[in-house]
Amino acid sequence: MTKIIKLDKDTIIGNKDFNIIAGPCAVESEEQMDRIGRFLSSIGIKILRGGAFKPRTNPNTFQGLEYEGLKILKDIKEKYGFLVVSEIMDPRDVEIGCEYIDIIQIGSRNMQNFALLKEVGSIKKPVLLKRGMSATIEEWLMAAEYIRMEGNEDIILCERGIRTFADYTRNTLDLVSVPIIKNLSEYPIIIDPSHGTGRRELILPASKAALAIGADGIIVEVHPEPSKALSDGDQSLDFNYFKELVDEIQKLKVHFD
């Protein structure tokens, strides 16, 4: 049985209501977030993603707006009534982060950052725990256990592709991890088809498969102008493309209840 995580009076994760979480890779500006917020709100999206702290491989690339980004997220959240998910990378940012964010994301690179896991284990907010790039199922569930042992059981797992020899996609999306996690644990699990494939044209088919295989939702990168995105442009959907994805998923969803 999958645990139900109640986010607010209308929004839960872990029941059969396939959640679509969306937003840009990075919070870039108030204006960018407002465009995205208005659009996503208009098509019924309840949970907004957006990175304020960005774990970039190269220290010379855009690192996110950090605290300024969190403030923008909060403004947009309040203006349009979203719940907000954003990544925290430093245990010292968890407490303040909680004032701005509804779901704290632990990124792939930090799946075994045990100091950080313990820190988010002691808060009262749900945690979105992404699978590490080369984490086994057991290591992933053990990382969740680090959080749970500190008292926080509101954990949402997120499969975002694993690292393999395959070179056509950015990662190899391990969709079969969904029924495995359902068999081994009570945590809801969502799919990140954006990082999982790294290619725009694969996001819709991967999202349909996520629904069919029993995932509790997807988290998708959306940007008003992907070609100008400060990060992850190749895997971001523009508004039209994303709208089409939502429509297709909605149509399909009724058959999986």
Added chain:
Amino acid sequence: MTKIIKLDKDTIIGNKDFNIIAGPCAVESEEQMDRIGRFLSSIGIKILRGGAFKPRTNPNTFQGLEYEGLKILKDIKEKYGFLVVSEIMDPRDVEIGCEYIDIIQIGSRNMQNFALLKEVGSIKKPVLLKRGMSATIEEWLMAAEYIRMEGNEDIILCERGIRTFADYTRNTLDLVSVPIIKNLSEYPIIIDPSHGTGRRELILPASKAALAIGADGIIVEVHPEPSKALSDGDQSLDFNYFKELVDEIQKLKVHFD
């Protein structure tokens, strides 16, 4: 556009009619095949799989009934009206194999056995080309090209899981290869959830995802008594389980036309 491969007047692969190919890992005896054939025929399965030549890692394990196995396959095929798919491993067996088999399977270990590819490139039967354990998309399509260049364009690709660090499943099923192949080629592509996962309980969810992501069918291992199977027992479905899978897939199929 996916190419349509016409197998007989009623059966094609590559249109939107999601094919379910089923049968045991290995042909073990006339009696075993007759039980399987009667059952599969009774629930409407058109294409029977069954290995006569078995590429086993260990030379001291059961290697298949070889030519005797082909004869059994042909008997069952004629008795119940199946089309039959079976693996050929030696280029010297291709010609005779064609007298018994409707679709020649090239197994993962032989995806880059170019002598064999050329041999099946010169016959008039469709070829089921399984992806190599660590083959990239490009290498897989190039292997198909070896067949096509000899004149045989009736190629069905089969994703059966790739080899990664992940250890919970036998292989990592790369479902996203389906839309990639659809974008890059005209070949139909089916999914092998039995080898792709190696675990019985994952075959139904993986099959649903295969349908949702656009595959042209699945190939599933079925055995009357999986615990007594001479190979691949852990990933074989018994008759009840397989019947349930067919029912679920049929129900879902109508929503993907």
Added chain:
Amino acid sequence: MTKIIKLDKDTIIGNKDFNIIAGPCAVESEEQMDRIGRFLSSIGIKILRGGAFKPRTNPNTFQGLEYEGLKILKDIKEKYGFLVVSEIMDPRDVEIGCEYIDIIQIGSRNMQNFALLKEVGSIKKPVLLKRGMSATIEEWLMAAEYIRMEGNEDIILCERGIRTFADYTRNTLDLVSVPIIKNLSEYPIIIDPSHGTGRRELILPASKAALAIGADGIIVEVHPEPSKALSDGDQSLDFNYFKELVDEIQKLKVHFD
């Protein structure tokens, strides 16, 4: 040209003097460390390793003695005149850690823990940066760049095996990374044959290869009674075995100057 990192007046890393760093996986007790310290000191080992904070996959296993472990390390260091290398996992522990440790180790799981990298970038102690389990060469050097950009250029890289499909060893030791790193950067690089293989009998041959391929040293797990070790017993050498390794390496070393 490889940078020379001066540790004290007698000890440097990065010249042609192949360093052997040794010690237990984890600091377990004052008594254990004293036995190890006395032994290692008696055979001329200058740099002692020992984990106080242990990044264990499973939160229910031994997590290290933490601050008590650091104190034991310092006692042994002073008693026998060692330089000490130990892992820090939490950016909040870096400052205090520097009072006890001569070389701060960043473990594989934290290779892209950018908050931690920035923190050790601002200290005056050398950093031993282990390669992440599935880090490419570029990602590894970029992680070093996070440290260097904060002002700390005393970085020692450590190859400790990467995660692959191979299942006979704990990891696949990528010895060829040594000449690659030498070509691409100025950082000294050492090999960890203990984690890199996970099997006692492979540590000596892997160490010889490390020397031959140009590494600046090795870091080896040694325990007085490996079968009683609280962690990594299978890959720890006992005193006799380790003494033999040191002797063999010393004999070989003269031919590589």
Added chain:
Amino acid sequence: MTKIIKLDKDTIIGNKDFNIIAGPCAVESEEQMDRIGRFLSSIGIKILRGGAFKPRTNPNTFQGLEYEGLKILKDIKEKYGFLVVSEIMDPRDVEIGCEYIDIIQIGSRNMQNFALLKEVGSIKKPVLLKRGMSATIEEWLMAAEYIRMEGNEDIILCERGIRTFADYTRNTLDLVSVPIIKNLSEYPIIIDPSHGTGRRELILPASKAALAIGADGIIVEVHPEPSKALSDGDQSLDFNYFKELVDEIQKLKVHFD
């Protein structure tokens, strides 16, 4: 104990005399082979490699000179007194191949081509069995067992790099497989640093490590003009570079007897 494979009265594989096998990726012409033969002979190389049948990923690239290539190999072999190793890919070519070749090579792509393994198991020539791209140690030894069971025990294993996520090198050279194979079997094992790294500048350090870790030899690609090679130019050494490698290895060799 490693088995000794006697190739002729002066040449054996499997004792402590580290063999250097060399030659071009592909036999391209009589003139090319004569240049290479004269050079290799002049510096004391005893075993010549050269591909007549080339297993190329892409069917539209150079496939080797096939039987013409074998004839050229035999001419050069007789002119300069070499032993010759060359790949056979089709079981139907094994018998004729034996008239031209002293050591039959089974390539990586065919490590589990069981029809071919059985065929070379029934001949009286040594077999060089390359490890498959994603073969475990067990699968590799089982492939050798297919040969041995047919009566041919003169098997030389060759590690040539495995397929991993790592992208700086063509493959990840698993040098540690050498002591593993020595522990688990009696077969001699050589290293292929050319395919194992795919980069010229890494071949010498990898060869030194091969010697230090206990390999029975190396097989190296040499070409008079690597930039004009019809295949594998990037990893081929020119004559000067190769001469330097031989000199360095000879100097080092005396310390490993």
